[in-house]
Amino acid sequence: MTDLEQYLQTYFDFTQTDLAKVAAFFKPEVIRKGEFYLKIGKPCQKLSFLQSGMLRVFVDLEDREVTQWISTKGYFITDLAGLVFSKPSRWNIQALTDTAVYTIDKTDYDSLSKYIPRWPETEKLFIAHCFSTLEDRVFSFLSKTAEERYNMLFESNRELFNQVPLQYIASMLGMTPETFSRIRRKQLN
Amino acid sequence: MTDLEQYLQTYFDFTQTDLAKVAAFFKPEVIRKGEFYLKIGKPCQKLSFLQSGMLRVFVDLEDREVTQWISTKGYFITDLAGLVFSKPSRWNIQALTDTAVYTIDKTDYDSLSKYIPRWPETEKLFIAHCFSTLEDRVFSFLSKTAEERYNMLFESNRELFNQVPLQYIASMLGMTPETFSRIRRKQLN
């Protein structure tokens, strides 16, 4: 069983048969460090499962970049609004390291329910789960300090802190690299 | 055509027949000012369409309340994670004024696809839309000042500012009532 199948299984509770059917639509692909998976304004006609490496979701403002998310091993990556509504992407997605993904294109993605009767239900659960995660994230900005947000992320995703330029994590947590660095030192003591 | 049907139509692009079918599942209900639509820890076994009035989504912390959202005329209200995953609700939802809603209970909600073949697709689009809105909200915390967030909300939902205790709007924007008040004065000049 591939990583992809394993992941789909834990996540979606498919039968072995459905698992294989779904997985067959995903094609392996490598994005080299620095290459873009997606650029702002382009249509997003694919969904990928991240097998190894890291992708950063970000936006360029006049005076700085804002990192919205960093996707690591075991996550899916796409611009959901782009995929679902065929809108131009609102995010850049770029490889921080050489990154191996399995990709399904929109056409195949949209056809999944023909082959997997339970797909629409599964897909709903998945998107609802993503929604719920974002609700928590919004709540963290409403109710937590920079230090508390740092600690939450550190507890839940320690590996990130060794593998990614820290300035990107800082941005994703809504603070400057300097603040991040000071909090980090404080927590190490 | 009821408000509900009208709203469902603009939102979901149903046929007239499907529209009537769906709408028939929703029962009118009134929540008096101060009453709770939902309490933290309780299961959320319903979804409602807000016909008039206002509901506030919030959490009690030790030393303060945090308002996560205020739902007004024309919005849906539920705890999505509760509805979809049958988890205990993570939010309190309380009426700020006497509020008229149309409510569908979970059992009926889950059965919709039996009557409306296009329901799963529609439901997916709806949840994906909610997700996308939250993405924008997260981004606003990563990239905007309190004043910028104030202005964004003011432009997009001016009525809210006349109808709701301002402290709740302040909380929902991630600032104190004092800061909100000062920004407000500044913008009025």
Place this chain on the structure above:
DNA sequence: GAAGCCACTTGATCTATATCAAGAAATCAA
């Protein structure tokens, strides 16, 4: 292994926003 480039750290200072404390205004209750 020197030169250059990043990423990170650290200190000094600044600023947006929070906190604290009163008062004014609005709303509610009887």
Place this chain on the structure above:
DNA sequence: TTGATTTCTTGATATAGATCAAGTGGCTTC
């Protein structure tokens, strides 16, 4: 109406976090 709450404003002050400006220490590249 009148008093009692609650909400909003305003000022004074405090502070978390930003900004600015040098460093330092790795990596990379030739």
